[in-house]
Amino acid sequence: MNLVGLWAVGRVVGSTTADDETLRALWNEHAGPLLAYAMRLTGGDRGRAEDVVQETLLRTWRRPPEADPERPSLRPWLLTVAHRIAIDHHRARQARPTEVGEAALAGVAVDDDVDRALESWLVLEALRSLSQTHREVLLETYYRDRSVAEAAATLGIPEGTVKSRTFYALRSLRVALEERGVTS
Amino acid sequence: MTCTRETSVGAYILGILEPAEREEMARHLATCAICRSARDEFAALPGLLSRVTAQEVETATEPPGELAFRRLSAAADRARRLRRNRSVLSAAAAVLLVLLAGLTVAAWPDGSKPPTTVSASHGQVHARVTIQAADTGSQLTLQLRGVPSGQRCRLVVVGADGQREVAGSWTATYAGTAEVKGWSGLAPSDVHRVVVETPQGRDLVDFPLS
Numbered sequence: 001m002n003l004v005g006l007w008a009v010g011r012v013v014g015s016t017t018a019d020d021e022t023l024r025a026l027w028n029e030h031a032g033p034l035l036a037y038a039m040r041l042t043g044g045d046r047g048r049a050e051d052v053v054q055e056t057l058l059r060t061w062r063r064p065p066e067a068d069p070e071r072p073s074l075r076p077w078l079l080t081v082a083h084r085i086a087i088d089h090h091r092a093r094q095a096r097p098t099e100v101g102e103a104a105l106a107g108v109a110v111d112d113d114v115d116r117a118l119e120s121w122l123v124l125e126a127l128r129s130l131s132q133t134h135r136e137v138l139l140e141t142y143y144r145d146r147s148v149a150e151a152a153a154t155l156g157i158p159e160g161t162v163k164s165r166t167f168y169a170l171r172s173l174r175v176a177l178e179e180r181g182v183t184s
Numbered sequence: 185m186t187c188t189r190e191t192s193v194g195a196y197i198l199g200i201l202e203p204a205e206r207e208e209m210a211r212h213l214a215t216c217a218i219c220r221s222a223r224d225e226f227a228a229l230p231g232l233l234s235r236v237t238a239q240e241v242e243t244a245t246e247p248p249g250e251l252a253f254r255r256l257s258a259a260a261d262r263a264r265r266l267r268r269n270r271s272v273l274s275a276a277a278a279v280l281l282v283l284l285a286g287l288t289v290a291a292w293p294d295g296s297k298p299p300t301t302v303s304a305s306h307g308q309v310h311a312r313v314t315i316q317a318a319d320t321g322s323q324l325t326l327q328l329r330g331v332p333s334g335q336r337c338r339l340v341v342v343g344a345d346g347q348r349e350v351a352g353s354w355t356a357t358y359a360g361t362a363e364v365k366g367w368s369g370l371a372p373s374d375v376h377r378v379v380v381e382t383p384q385g386r387d388l389v390d391f392p393l394s
């Protein structure tokens with residue numbers, strides 16, 4: 001969905017409903033991956049990350065970027081805005097002498113460039129699009145580093161099912177990534 | 185054409201097979217084109233999966249809640265009202281000018297971009313704030329002196345409809361000075377007042393803008 005276009009519709013109609021729908025669409029499509037990115041920017045602080053997400057989407061809703069046919073996706077824009085907001089927040093906190101330690105702890109330590117961040121976003125989004133059981137099996141096996149036997153015990157399914165489920169989960173993931181243009 | 189072992193290729197790729205089974209699978213791959221093809225299909229996936237963390241996957245499973253959306257929606261409502269009411273309320277904001285002593289307000293032609301600097305004094309407290317259009321809001325830089333040392337302060341931005349945003353907060357140094365950077369979602373032209381206040385809501389300095 002081209003959200004820049006959607007936003008434009010909202011403006012032309014000028015109705016509160018269309019505006020609300022735009023905001024909802026922005027939220028549904030971007031809030032999840034954006035939160036994950038913001039969590040990186042805030043050193044894992046969920047409260048601060050949610051603030052960054054909120055401000056990023058609010059700014060985008062209020063002043064969306066010019067529609068660019070070359071870059072139909074809003075993501076690079078959103079990532080850049082989120083990054084700047086996180087830095088602004090970080091600086092604002094640093095200005096408070098009593099919280100210097102805390103500020104250093106939650107430093108904006110992200111050297112990812114936008115392309116790299118974007119790829120992570122797409123992977124995350126592809127993972128989100130999987131069925132719950134597929135995502136769960138990858139979480140247990142790959143991310144929590146459990147063997148087939150351990151994952152079988154945790155998930156309460158036979159070992160053979162862990163294997164076949166992993167197989168189909170990876171296959172769905174590959175398709176989901178391909179749909180998002182991630183092929184390498 | 186199928187192979188009964190094909191469904192183990194995923195577990196093989198992710199490295200979760202027991203050592204004996206893993207070895208067996210490696211030998212099988214040398215002789216089975218079906219399984220090799222599945223292995224090739226999955227080859228890039230571990231690298232891509234490594235681009236996100238377990239925590240991120242868990243968070244993604246549970247996206248920000250409805251409550252967070254409502255918070256966003258409420259903020260959007262405020263912004264919308266602000267756009268509507270700006271012209272009506274600018275007259276009211278101008279009244280605030282009278283309340284201040286020793287105040288200089290730089291001209292602020294609507295829609296202009298250059299940073300605006302405003303100075304204000306209130307008793308012992310002297311302050312200067314610069315407001316600059318940021319990406320899609322405002323960046324504020326405040327210089328302050330004469331504040332009781334250790335005093336907790338907040339920099340608050342007030343929109344036309346009275347909407348308040350805390351742009352930053354800090355504790356004054358021993359010397360009672362501070363330089364603070366803050367950020368607001370309001371555009372410079374939407375900012376009607378900038379207030380430095382204590383957490384109890386007592387105004388230390390008030391900068392009306394119009």
Ligand SMILES: [Zn+2]
Pocket residue numbers: 187188189190212216217218219220
């Ligand atoms: Zn085979």
